[in-house]
Amino acid sequence: MDLGNYDALWLLFALPVAILPACIWSFYRKRRALKILAGVEIIEKINSSVSLPRQVFKAIILMTAFVLIVIALSRPICNPHPKEIKRKGRDVVILLDVSRSMLAEDIKPNRLQRATIAINDMMAGLGGDRIAIVTFAGDSTVRCPLTNDYSFVRMVLNNITTESTTLGGTRVGDAIRDATKKVFDDQVREYRDIILITDGDDHDSFPIPAAEAAGAEGIRIIAIGLGDEKEGSLIPITGPDGRKTFLEYAGKPVRSRLDGDTLRKVALATPGGRYVPVVTGTFDLDEIYDWLIASERKRELESAQMMQYDEIFQLFLAMGIALIFCEALISERKKI
Numbered sequence: 512m513d514l515g516n517y518d519a520l521w522l523l524f525a526l527p528v529a530i531l532p533a534c535i536w537s538f539y540r541k542r543r544a545l546k547i548l549a550g551v552e553i554i555e556k557i558n559s560s561v562s563l564p565r566q567v568f569k570a571i572i573l574m575t576a577f578v579l580i581v582i583a584l585s586r587p588i589c590n591p592h593p594k595e596i597k598r599k600g601r602d603v604v605i606l607l608d609v610s611r612s613m614l615a616e617d618i619k620p621n622r623l624q625r626a627t628i629a630i631n632d633m634m635a636g637l638g639g640d641r642i643a644i645v646t647f648a649g650d651s652t653v654r655c656p657l658t659n660d661y662s663f664v665r666m667v668l669n670n671i672t673t674e675s676t677t678l679g680g681t682r683v684g685d686a687i688r689d690a691t692k693k694v695f696d697d698q699v700r701e702y703r704d705i706i707l708i709t710d711g712d713d714h715d716s717f718p719i720p721a722a723e724a725a726g727a728e729g730i731r732i733i734a735i736g737l738g739d740e741k742e743g744s745l746i747p748i749t750g751p752d753g754r755k756t757f758l759e760y761a762g763k764p765v766r767s768r769l770d771g772d773t774l775r776k777v778a779l780a781t782p783g784g785r786y787v788p789v790v791t792g793t794f795d796l797d798e799i800y801d802w803l804i805a806s807e808r809k810r811e812l813e814s815a816q817m818m819q820y821d822e823i824f825q826l827f828l829a830m831g832i833a834l835i836f837c838e839a840l841i842s843e844r845k846k847i
Contacts, residue, residue: 512587512588512589512823513587513588513589513591513820514585514586514587514588515585515586515587515588515820515822516584516585516586517585519581519584519585519586520581520585522581522584523578523581525577526574526577526578530574530577531574534570534573534574538566562843565841565842565843566843568841569838569841569843572834572835572837572838572841573834573835573838575834576830576831576832576834576835576838577831578831579827579828579830579831579834580827580828580831580832582824582827583824583825583827583828583831584824585824586822586824587822587823587824587827588820588821588822588823589820589821589823590820590821591819591820592819592820593819600638600639600640600641600659600702601640601641601702601703601704601804602640602641602643602657602695602702602703602704603640603641603642603643603703603704603705603706603804604642604643604644604645604657604690604694604695604704604705604706605630605642605643605644605645605706605708606645606647606651606686606687606690606705606706606707606708606709607623607626607627607630607644607645607646607647607671607708607709608623608626608646608647608648608681608683608708608709608710609623609646609647609648609671609672609673609675609676610647610648610649610673610676610679610680610681610712611648611673611679611746611748611758612681612710612712612738612746612767613626613673613709613710613737614673614746614747614748615710615738615743615744615745615746615747615767616744616745616747617738617739617743617744617791618737618738618789618791618794621747622710622737622738623671623672623673625737625794626708626735626737626794627668627669627671629794629795629796629797630668630708630796631665631668631669632795632796632797633796633797633800634661634664634665635797636797636800636801637661637800639659640804641657641658641659642655642657642658642659642661642664643655643656643657643658643690643694644664644667644668644671645686645689645690645693645694646671646675646676647676647681647682647683647685647686647689648673648675648676648678648679648680648681648682649676649677649678649679649680649681649682649714650676650677650678650682650685651676651682651685651686651689651690652675652676653689653693653694654667654671654675655667656694657694657695680714681709681710681712681713681714682713682714682715682716683707683709683711683713683716683718683721683773683777684713684716684717684718684719684720684721684722685716685721686707686716687705687707687718687721687722687725687732687777688721688724688725690705690725691721691724691725691728691730695728695730701729703728703729703730703731704730704731704732704733704804705725705730705731705732705733706733706735706796706800706804707732707733707734707735707774707777707778708735708737709734709735709736709737709774710736710737710738710767710768710769710770711734711736711738711769711770711771711773711774712767712768712769712770713770713773718773718777719773719776719777719780721777722776722777722778722780722781722784723780723781725781726780726781726782726784729782730781731781731782731783731784732777732778732780732781732784733778733784733785733786733787733799733803733804734774734775734777734778734784734785734786734787735787735789735794735796735799736769736770736771736774736786736787736788736789736790737769737789737790737794738767738768738769738790738791739768739769739790739791740768740769740770740771740788740790741768742766742768743766743767743768743769744766744767744768745757745758745764745765745766745767746758746765746766746767769788769790771786771788771790774786774788785803787799
């Protein structure tokens with residue numbers, strides 16, 4: 512027999528620390544109350560009909576019931592037997608723009624931070640899909656290969672900043688090409704998605720032909736557009752002295768605008784692709800994921816063998832409850 516929840520055993524420390532002292536204290540308080548409320552003759556008559564061994568026995572029954580209930584909470588398991596678990600899922604690459612335009616604050620706290628928060632929220636609802644993270648600006652970097660280790664994905668995600676790439680600018684097309692060639696394998700042409708999160712401000716990297724090439728490989732692109740499409744937003748930068756200013760070019764402040772038209776064409780260039788214009792509104796990537804990816808067909812991934820056990824907590828729980836009922840039925844009085 513083994514236990515599925517060893518932490519529950521910490522409750523057993525309550526037995527010597529709290530429950531046993533409470534029982535002793537209750538005996539003491541009962542005798543003291545009798546001395547205050549009754550005379551010596553009455554106490555002797557009461558004590559002559561009350562059995563101290565029975566009182567102790569009832570206390571032992573309650574403490575035993577407590578131990579059995581704690582054992583039940585620790586989830587005792589037995590009869591281990593191997594079981595093959597078949598997993599299904601899709602391969603999903605999160606293509607995240609980390610250029611300086613993603614620091615624009617038209618989405619709070621800014622576009623990049625809001626994107627990472629949304630990806631973290633999405634991770635809570637994944638059910639077997641393999642996830643990869645690729646960051647891009649003027650160049651692209653595979654931060655995390657396809658994996659089911661979601662804790663590792665979160666660790667990588669939490670370390671992403673606008674310094675995660677070496678070159679400035681935004682080259683969406685190059686990022687799509689790198690994700691297609693460097694992340695996905697060539698064994699299966701289906702069940703593959705790219706979630707592109709960007710403001711779409713591309714610098715002559717030909718993203719639409721790149722998307723068409725990815726679509727020819729059976730890859731679907733879901734483009735998430737962030738930012739104000741009309742007025743745009745200033746790009747804040749923080750100097751070495753900690754002072755906040757705004758990015759300028761040729762003496763004029765730079766405004767970053769969402770290029771929704773390009774992102775729409777990029778998404779529609781792939782089979783089943785979708786463009787989701789978040790703009791400056793609510794960004795619930797978990798809902799988008801459920802709507803567009805989790806509901807899609809999945810391929811069988813590698814199976815794994817896991818040990819399965821039979822849980823027997825019900826037996827200990829039933830014995831504990833039975834002892835509590837028995838304790839209530841046992842009288843403290845001596846048999847006459």
